[in-house]
Amino acid sequence: xxxxxxxxxxxxxxxxxxxxxxxxxxxxxxxxxxxxxxxxxxxxxxxxxxxxxxxxxxxxxxxxxxxxxxxxxxxxxxxxxxxxxxxxxxxxxxxxxxxxxxxxxxxxxxxxxxxxxxxxxxxxxxxxxxxxxxxxxxxxxxxxxxxxxxxxxxxxxxxxxxxxxxxxxxxxxxxxxxxxxxxxxxxxxxxxxxxxxxxxxxxxxx
DNA sequence: GCCAACGTTGGC
DNA sequence: GCCAACGTTGGC
Numbered sequence: 350x351x352x353x354x355x356x357x358x359x360x361x362x363x364x365x366x367x368x369x370x371x372x373x374x375x376x377x378x379x380x381x382x383x384x385x386x387x388x389x390x391x392x393x394x395x396x397x398x399x400x401x402x403x404x405x406x407x408x409x410x411x412x413x414x415x416x417x418x419x420x421x422x423x424x425x426x427x428x429x430x431x432x433x434x435x436x437x438x439x440x441x442x443x444x445x446x447x448x449x450x451x452x453x454x455x456x457x458x459x460x461x462x463x464x465x466x467x468x469x470x471x472x473x474x475x476x477x478x479x480x481x482x483x484x485x486x487x488x489x490x491x492x493x494x495x496x497x498x499x500x501x502x503x504x505x506x507x508x509x510x511x512x513x514x515x516x517x518x519x520x521x522x523x524x525x526x527x528x529x530x531x532x533x534x535x536x537x538x539x540x541x542x543x544x545x546x547x548x549x550x551x552x553x554x555x
Numbered sequence: 556g557c558c559a560a561c562g563t564t565g566g567c
Numbered sequence: 568g569c570c571a572a573c574g575t576t577g578g579c
Contacts, residue, residue: 404565428574450565508566529564529573561576567569 398535399438400445400524401460401496410446410458410501419498420463424471425479427491431532436466438494445535445543447524448505455507456543464495502547510546518542 401423403409413421426432439462446458468489471479484490508524515525519542523533535543 402565430574454566527573528566528571531564557579559576559578561574563574564572566571 395537396442396461397437397439398443398445398537398540399434400447400456400533400535402447402449402531402533404450405448406451409448410498413446413458413460413496413498414501420495422464422470422493422495424469424493426469426493426532427472427479427481428531431530432492434530434532434534435494436492438462438465440465443499443540444496445540449531453505453507455505455510456502456547457505458501459499459544460496461499462494463497466492466494469493502544504547506543506546511543514542 408421413419423435426435442462444460444462445456446460447456448454468486469479469484469491470493471477472481472484472489472491473486474480475482481491511519511522512525514520515522519525519539522535522539523530527533
């Protein structure tokens, strides 16, 4: 049952929707990824990396851990930018699970894409708080992917700590510049660095 | 197609 | 709970 992940921008009102061309075609796979892959590499190679935000009051990493198969649709995304990025996701792509809008915002775990973008059922369900009357089964506007827990991190890596590296290893990280985007690409370098931080002892802020 | 007003996200 | 940042809307 739908719970919303992340609160994405705004209920989009009536004709707001559907920037033309945006709607029906999941853009070619991989375009949203951070690194452009060579044609030979394009299909079945290294995963791409992302960050997914969720408010833990709505859906936390432990909620994911307790789901059957530790798998859950990432529904409720209502921002075109975020949706477009999500539509670029492929099975086996890796995602940081980020807790937002909470006392201790930060990265808490890793999950992976186990099903690529398909229509978001909460947008089609008139009883859902995330219902969007403009989305139709034949012509859905909003999409979700299924994600499966890979593991929880050894410790929460706080946003505050990530910011300390904003002009170093994490320079250019989308989280640090586009705070509001709830589905974001992450580079492999950023990914590796954050996982590395997660293995360290917590350092107190200075 | 620019851009001011508006509304929301999300850190603090 | 405040409010800055920023995405979206809609007038022109």
